[in-house]
Amino acid sequence: MMNKDFKRQLKEIALPVTIQCLMQSSLSLIDQIMIGSLGSESIAGIGLAGKFTSLYSVTLAAVVTVAGILIAQYRGAKDDKGVSDSFFFPFYFALILTAFFSVLSLCAPESIMGIYSNDASTIEKAAVYLKWRSAEYLPSAVTLFVSTMLRNMNRAKLPAAAGVAAIISNTVLNWLLIFGIGIFPRMEAAGAALATSLSRCLEMAIVLVLFIKEKKAQDVYLKPALHFSKEFIKKAVEILVPILIGEFLWSLGENMYAVIYGHLGTEPCAAMTLMYPIQGIAIGALCGISSAAGIITGNSLGANDEEKAWSQALDFVRLTVISGIAIGVIVCALSPFYVKLFNVAPETRVVTVKILIAFALVFTAKVFNMVVGGGVLQSGGQTKFMTAVNIIGTWGFGVPLGFISAYVFRLPIWWVYFILSLEEYVRLVISVWLLHSRKWMRNVTVKEQEE
Template sequence: MKAKNTAYWSRIIGIALPIVINNLISQLQMLIDKIFLGRLTLECMSAVGNASGPIWTTMSTIFSMTLGGTILISQAIGANDQKRARDIMASVFKYNNILSLFWFVFWILGARSVFRMMGVDDSVIDMSVNYARFLAPIFFITGINASVSSMLQVSEKTKILAIYGIVRSGANIVLDYLLIFGKFGLPRMEVSGAALATTLADYIGGVVILIYIVCAKNLIVKPKLFEIIKAKGSNYIGAVKVGIPAALEEFAWNFGNLFLIVMLNRVSAVAAGIYAIIFSVELLPVVIFNGLGQATLTLSGQEDGRGNRKDVRKLVSISFIWSIMIAALILICFIAFPSTIMNMFTTDQSVITASTIYLIIVGIDLFPKSANIIIGSGIRGFGDTMWMLKTQIFGTFFVITASAIMVVVLHMGMLEIFWLVVVDETLRSLLNLWKLRKETKASQCSEKLQLNES
């Protein structure tokens, strides 16, 4: 038992650490990207903001479908059904690329119509359209990258993702500087340059991944080219059925978050601005928790495939211990260095002073938030993405209703809204914990019954 727990510890870290490094580097690259764009006009920032949101939302559909595939592949590996795992992987490769082609055509031909429907101002819509068209070719590599990431994750060979992140983000920063500002004789492309830099950097990173995949001999679910070409749509439909609730879950969370911003704008523009800054600070630990969550999902799926659900609770507990330690460390940093942290995002001293209490509240919120990410990953490992959608719909309804009453009826302010977020995360974490305990307990009872019958 002790040896198994030790193995879980090492396997979780082995999968999660490279993913975390890759994601942290990506966050740093996006921060530098914002700094470069911030040196242009406000109209340029507005154009990118209007374009990037809907583009990344459509891109997330590819990752949601891939999540469904990852769960099913993990379960097949756990059941020692390598052929089924490889068949599903092949279908993910094939149909992710078809979906990517659809989104490429959509944004090349329909960008202006989308931005018109969004009400983007005429003064920036041309820049938004150019940004979308220069970024659209990224979809060709996105389907491949998402599929490869899934293959590496279920094969527990994620170290290359850290190298990929360093190469891609490094290339993006250099290309941003060259193309946005027109350095070394290159044309000054501004907003279009930012999009082109991101696209080229993804292709450069993709070459690194491709070389690794071609040379690697120990990827247990690597499909051959003819297997990808002949892959059946039925396998991808299975992934879609599991992936769609995950996509809707993310949409529901984003909708609730958007409504909170609307309510905070009713309080004051400063309140909405502080929320945006605090949200940016919170992204760092959330990236770490997501890495642990991806490892938990992969290993939970394998245990579920083996018919060994009782050990999923052990996996979740180990990942949650890691997340609690990280959350505690970050909360201590928030309490000890609030001004230093806020100075990274704003120079307005009044905002920095006012934000201290909210930074601490967000630090407290990291505990139930990490619980939702880790426990939710364990539940998704069962293939039950619908449960996570249901709890998120509950949370979104709760946040919308409560925040509307608090701000519109009771005329409460920003402090109460921040505590509302903590309450929402806590309620959902308790619901998810109940679900996990119920599923693993039912598995234990079933095993005991089978043992008694034998």
């Protein structure tokens, strides 16, 4: 049974983060519903462009995860300088990452989208969408870092409030810019991308204002630094490099999946794209638990309380499995009604329902890997092992199985998706073994001092 302190922490951290994640996922759903009236090519184009932007988002999230791991442990150790350095060192790296992806998206969108599809019309729509979406890269980076800091300050509700404002503005701007209402030009897919980018800018502004006020209220030490101790750099890099490589390769694998879907045809690709918002919302419903897992167990490890961290880890396992099964059942039940929201061919709707059922069957494994693998196990800095797990799952199983099922056996897209997604169960088995071994329990702040 979960104790009262654990439930309180879970409520304070997980609930607001979940709301924020759901809000962010809803931005994609709103785009899809409104773009859905423009036809399958527009839907497929947005889906493929979204896969490339996700390569940036996932890589950025990996850097933010490292910041969260370090901040949580240094706060547990009550080391203010360590907390400040844990914020700025990864943030500087994120700025370099942002500049790199911005240049690619602005200068070579057609070439990038040509990798994902051989349909000229789909490529054109995807390239336009990608170019406009690149404007959200920087505000997204700032928002994620500041939100991570606020969660560690026990103010997770504040980023959630900013997320509510973002989804409202995105909905209104989508309507105005996609369809050209009033004085606004009809921009279609480009309008959806611009609306999302402007909403991210608004979200960043709100989060920054709230953070500045909270920083003063709590008298938090957070000072930009250009020089870091060798010990800190060594520790940060030791955690950052494995998780960065692992998450980048995992996301690259997801993009390879998109390449497979994109070359199966516009309609199958459109069906997969219709699945993505539901996937985002379903995963978003548990992303708060993943964030809480890293912070709560990280605090316990930073305070040298391994037994408490172990008890918390088991609570997260139980919560994740029960929630994963429940959400999977809900997705299956609602999928026939969801597909009716889009102006697509009846065949595309049928295929989308089958893909959603396949998604529901692997969903519990997906969120287990997110919460336990990405939250609990990495709270002790166990990033090298998790990098190996992600690489083995995605590139050792997922990508090969995807190509074989699509191009050797020529299976329908829902079977292709289900078979390549079985790699989630490979990662789950390995993660369970590591969890049970307790080798993930490590206080990185103590280890640094000993070195």
